[in-house]
Amino acid sequence: MIRIKEITINPIFNKAIKRLETTSIIHSDRSSWIIKIITSDGFVGYGEASPLPIFNEETFDTVGYALEGFKLALNEGNNIEIDELMILIKAHTLDVPSANFAIETAVYDILSQQKQMPLYKYLNSKALSSLYINGVYQLTDLNNYTTIKVKCGFRNLFDEIELIEGLSNKYGNKTQFIIDLNQAYDLPKAIRFFKEMEKFNITYIEQPIDRNNFEDLLELSFHTDIPIALDESINNLESIIKLLDMNCGDVFIIKPQSIGSFSDIEKAVSMVHKAHKIPIITTSLEGIIGRLSTMHISSANRIKNHCGLLMESIYEDEDSNIPNINNGILDMPKKHGLGYYK
Ligand SMILES: [Mg+2]
Structure with a gap:
């Protein structure tokens, strides 16, 4: 069970220190959405959605809408079971995989902090060290x-x-x-x-x-x-x-x-x-x-x-x-x- 106090969603602009040349582009920056989830017991979880137009159909805007839709669907301040939360994430991120990745990262960030372990150990006790x-x-x-x-x-x-x-x-x-x-x-x-x-x-x-x-x-x-x-x-x-x-x-x-x-x-x-x-x-x-x-x-x-x-x-x-x-x-x-x- 988790009680979410507040969710914020903000666009950020990552400015590259070095430029990477590839077949299709010269990479010099990257835009992302950062989701920050704060629980009533004081834990803070972060996730990042950085759409890949070459891979998926999603755009920067559709990812932003999906994240906002997820935020609106949650009643901030109410308790929610983890299973129910995972279903809600899936429902709001169909065809926007980077939004799915970002929200789950923030949720697992919180869950692993609550259990006082690193995220990889929370996901798998046999994770590689x-x-x-x-x-x-x-x-x-x-x-x-x-x-x-x-x-x-x-x-x-x-x-x-x-x-x-x-x-x-x-x-x-x-x-x-x-x-x-x-x-x-x-x-x-x-x-x-x-x-x-x-x-x-x-x-x-x-x-x-x-x-x-x-x-x-x-x-x-x-x-x-x-x-x-x-x-x-x-x-x-x-x-x-x-x-x-x-x-x-x-x-x-x-x-x-x-x-x-x-x-x-x-x-x-x-x-x-x-x-x-x-x-x-x-x-x-x-x-x-x-x-x-x-x-x-x-x-x-x-x-x-x-x-x-x-x-x-x-x-x-x-x-x-x-x-x-x-x-x-x-x-x-x-x-x-x-x-x-x-
Ligand atoms: Mg490659």
Whole structure:
């Protein structure tokens, strides 16, 4: 049972410290909604909704309306059972997964603080106490990681090869690379790119071809031994079921902002495991509240491969909330709840 005293919903503008270039955009800022829930016994929970127009149909406005609708439906000051609260969240966030993710983050933040435990332990007593995470070229300090993600697909092919070659030489032959093509290529170009990458230490290459072109993504796998990761192709449980049915993709990237509810994320991870594929959880370049929540979810779902959690200050004013990372290993913080402090 929980008694909610007050809910506030505010838009924020995350201003990036460094710029990240990708196939479709140059990332320099990110808008989000922050939901803050205060209970009558004095607990405060935070959640962040940061819509992903490339993934889902939702827009910044529809997410804001969904959050306001949820707030209006609750009688502030009344007791509500947790089961009933979860049903109410689902009812108000159909087709707006980032709103679902934000409200559940705030609720679980409160519930885990009430139980005096970190959020990941509240979700799963067997949660991992440390996580492997990857650095990102152009965004993070690369010296601190053993796996580096590089956005490619928008330079000419020779420049792409030179970049990976340079990074391989600089960070040593033990360093692994994740290449993200963000749907840049058609099948012939993708085949050629994969061939050129064979000489490097590549963990996997992400979304080489259009998200909806499952046939070509499948065909590509017959031309290469490098694992293919799917990211933009995955935006709900149905898309995962369809891809698994086709046996398309080796690595499945699950983004909480795009899937929405914590229980659906758990289902997604277990479906991917059952099909003997690799599940990865990553952030969506949102602000620190969403990234912290994603970190807890990765630990609770026991993701053992490198996750893209971006646990460095990528936007202004984030420093105080960032946990320590050594050599690409993040030790899960012991603070109660989400661990977000203003
Ligand atoms: Mg990606």
